[in-house]
Amino acid sequence: MRPGINSDQTERIIQALKRAGYQATPNRRLVAELVAATGGHFTAAELLERGRRERVNIGRATVFRALELLASLRVVERLDLPSGSHAYVVCDPDEHHHHLVCSTCGRSEDIADGELARLVDEIGRRNGYRIEAHRLELFGICPACSAADTAERETLA
Numbered sequence: 001m002r003p004g005i006n007s008d009q010t011e012r013i014i015q016a017l018k019r020a021g022y023q024a025t026p027n028r029r030l031v032a033e034l035v036a037a038t039g040g041h042f043t044a045a046e047l048l049e050r051g052r053r054e055r056v057n058i059g060r061a062t063v064f065r066a067l068e069l070l071a072s073l074r075v076v077e078r079l080d081l082p083s084g085s086h087a088y089v090v091c092d093p094d095e096h097h098h099h100l101v102c103s104t105c106g107r108s109e110d111i112a113d114g115e116l117a118r119l120v121d122e123i124g125r126r127n128g129y130r131i132e133a134h135r136l137e138l139f140g141i142c143p144a145c146s147a148a149d150t151a152e153r154e155t156l157a
């Protein structure tokens with residue numbers, strides 16, 4: 001097994017494909033492995049780059065197609081970054097949640113609705129809507145990056 005491969009995550013993605021009636025072709029399996037090895041959000045270009053580094057023979061079109069398929073199954077979710085570009089993040093399609101995304105290192109965490117569910121209902125009610133779905137991603141600086149930033153500033157001071 002190649003280093004950095006998260007086999008549980010890979011299997012989860014493969015199972016989601018099979019459940020939806022798709023075959024786990026070698027190419028899809030490769031993309032699943034590349035996706036599972038990411039530690040946060042990633043772009044198609046980054047997956048290709050990782051593939052090249054690991055000497056995996058996979059084409060650009062294959063990666064794009066597989067990512068689109070995984071996104072349609074909601075195993076990965078497409079993020080619109082504040083910079084205007086797009087990235088993907090590995091996702092759990094079975095449990096409703098949101099993402100906290102670090103703008104510096106790209107790491108991403110899942111967070112539950114909490115108070116948000118009530119607030120969303122309230123917004124719907126106030127406007128006469130029955131809300132059926134919502135999406136929200138939160139972007140910011142993670143604790144590790146905040147600490148690194150503070151340490152750097154103290155060194156400079």
Ligand SMILES: [Zn+2]
Pocket residue numbers: 077089090091092097098099110
């Ligand atoms: Zn998610």
Ligand SMILES: [Zn+2]
Pocket residue numbers: 102103104105106107141142143144145146
């Ligand atoms: Zn960070």
Ligand SMILES: [Zn+2]
Pocket residue numbers: 096097098112113116134
């Ligand atoms: Zn929610």
